[in-house]
């Protein structure tokens with residue numbers, strides 16, 4: 001999806017953590033809007049999307065001059081206590097336009113110079129590999145969380161046709177592993193996957209997060225119901241996967257190859 005881009009100069013860049021993000025002191029969003037437009041994205045129902053008057057995925061705001069702002073706010077925040085940052089809570093920090101804009105990279109460079117206590121970098125884009133050099137400077141103070149909801153690309157295409165292919169995400173995990181950048185595979189939300197999935201992930205990561213619509217949408221599955229996601233399962237005859245116990249099937253498969261301490265469910269899987 002080719003969104004409409006708007007450049008904005010924000011007044012603040014760090015947002016105090018709350019709700020789902022209560023384990024983090026701040027969230028950091030280099031963009032507003034998200035061109036990946038996943039069908040199940042809970043941000044679709046948040047005020048930022050609802051009051052925009054345009055479809056989710058059809059617009060992206062680029063936060064210009066974010067790095068000097070972060071430099072200032074980070075210094076102030078660190079003076080008050082430990083700083084843990086979730087990047088990003090309502091966009092993917094690696095929008096395709098990041099190739100050119102380099103906003104996320106500039107924020108990472110700022111943090112490499114003046115590191116927070118911990119940075120959780122949540123993405124589903126292989127573009128994160130471009131920034132491996134900066135991530136290496138952050139050492140153990142960063143973890144890249146690569147969303148891989150399924151190992152089956154036809155399932156990915158059905159639920160999020162504009163998001164990057166699964167193979168590119170797996171390749172990125174391989175590069176992060178080789179560069180010794182801490183990373184995890186985040187199976188969230190759990191989508192239908194194959195029995196091979198754990199064996200594909202095993203050589204790539206030593207940490208896997210499993211989360212689903214019912215635990216992870218912040219409303220016990222109500223938000224996802226309002227988005228009409230169940231119909232997408234019906235279309236492909238996989239209704240049994242749209243169930244509060246479906247995550248367990250994936251977890252049990254993962255458990256066959258990963259020790260329990262390498263698996264995190266729901267909030268635990270996103271914790272600093």
Ligand code: SF4
Pocket residue numbers: 034035036037038040041042043089090091092124
């Ligand atoms: S990548 Fe994340 S923020 Fe973007 S649409 Fe998908 S779920 Fe929403």
